Amino acid sequence: MYTTSSGLLHGKRIMITGASSGIGAASARLFADEGASVVLMARREKPLCDLAEEIRAAGGRAAAVAGDVTSPGDVERVVSVAVEAFGGLDAAFNNAGWGARGTDLHETADSAYDRIMDVNVRGVWNCLRHQIPLMLDQRTGGTIVNTSSTAGLFATGALAPYVAAKHAVLGLTKAAAAEYGARGIRVNALVVGTTRTGLTEQNPRGGPQRPVATRAIQHRMADPSEVAQAAAWLCSDRSSFVTGGAVPVDGGCSAV
Ligand SMILES: NC(=O)c1ccc[n+]([C@@H]2O[C@H](COP(=O)([O-])OP(=O)(O)OC[C@H]3O[C@@H](n4cnc5c(N)ncnc54)[C@H](OP(=O)(O)O)[C@@H]3O)[C@@H](O)[C@H]2O)c1
Numbered sequence: 001m002y003t004t005s006s007g008l009l010h011g012k013r014i015m016i017t018g019a020s021s022g023i024g025a026a027s028a029r030l031f032a033d034e035g036a037s038v039v040l041m042a043r044r045e046k047p048l049c050d051l052a053e054e055i056r057a058a059g060g061r062a063a064a065v066a067g068d069v070t071s072p073g074d075v076e077r078v079v080s081v082a083v084e085a086f087g088g089l090d091a092a093f094n095n096a097g098w099g100a101r102g103t104d105l106h107e108t109a110d111s112a113y114d115r116i117m118d119v120n121v122r123g124v125w126n127c128l129r130h131q132i133p134l135m136l137d138q139r140t141g142g143t144i145v146n147t148s149s150t151a152g153l154f155a156t157g158a159l160a161p162y163v164a165a166k167h168a169v170l171g172l173t174k175a176a177a178a179e180y181g182a183r184g185i186r187v188n189a190l191v192v193g194t195t196r197t198g199l200t201e202q203n204p205r206g207g208p209q210r211p212v213a214t215r216a217i218q219h220r221m222a223d224p225s226e227v228a229q230a231a232a233w234l235c236s237d238r239s240s241f242v243t244g245g246a247v248p249v250d251g252g253c254s255a256v
Contacts, residue, residue, distance in 0.1 A: 008236045010035035013086040015078060017069050017127060018096030020047040022197030023147065026224035027093055027231050032060035034232055037086040040064045041078045042096065061086065069096045069123030072130070079130045088138050091235040094127040095147040099162030099199070113161040120165035121172070128176055132185060141184025145234045146173050148189040148246065150215075150253050170246050177244035186243035188234050193250025195222040217252025 018024035020042035052064035067074030135142035152166030
């Protein structure tokens with residue numbers, strides 16, 4: 001884990017979904033280390049609360065709210081906690097997602113399609129629908145980062161719902177950036193390449209991204225902290241002229 005502690009996110013109040021493990025947890029640690037107050041969301045309460053406690057014990061500011069991004073009510077509750085605990089929201093990292101290497105498209109169950117679209121697309125939709133009104137009300141602008149994937153740019157086999165979902169995340173990102181740019185809200189997506197997390201390590205079929213790793217110019221998986229660094233930059237004022245972007249953190253995978 002990189003611990004630069006440059007104060008990159010000093011004073012920022014940032015909501016992170018999918019914070020109980022992987023890229024989200026690495027981002028929570030990094031953002032807090034860089035001076036942000038973080039509001040963490042995921043379904044599993046124990047790892048989420050343990051992480052918030054770890055951050056507070058290290059002198060950071062963190063709140064944890066267990067919830068499901070597919071539920072608008074749960075997302076609304078997390079946004080409310082950002083206001084109650086820290087007085088508002090300056091940035092959001094909408095990172096919760098899920099996908100499993102499945103079967104051919106014609107053999108994929110409708111329920112699998114629904115679940116993958118729900119978590120990856122409706123989850124981001126729910127977040128945007130509750131974060132943006134607060135940012136508009138605050139009149140201080142804001143920055144939002146959504147987690148897409150190299151699967152949001154090109155297809156890999158037996159992953160049709162995930163490929164469709166991550167393409168949709170890029171579409172939502174561009175639409176929101178276009179609509180709210182003049183009102184001070186930047187919206188970007190991370191095009192994440194294969195990253196060593198539960199998604200790639202615990203999935204018995206290798207996770208949705210593992211075959212893509214072989215395409216990467218750097219011929220390796222990312223560490224979650226490397227993705228967190230890009231998310232931190234996009235949440236910071238240093239990326240002030242970047243919006244509507246699909247920012248690759250993929251070891252060069254999308255270049256070849
Ligand atoms: N790892 C890769 O190779 C890779 C590559 C490209 C893109 N991505 C994307 O990166 C993001 C993070 O994944 P990861 O690799 O860090 O995997 P991970 O360790 O499995 O993390 C996924 C996170 O999303 C949360 N989550 C899943 N469903 C949720 C729901 N319905 N509501 C709220 N939280 C939910 C999980 O927490 P709970 O289970 O506690 O809810 C967990 O914190 C995802 O969007 C994934 O698609 C990953």
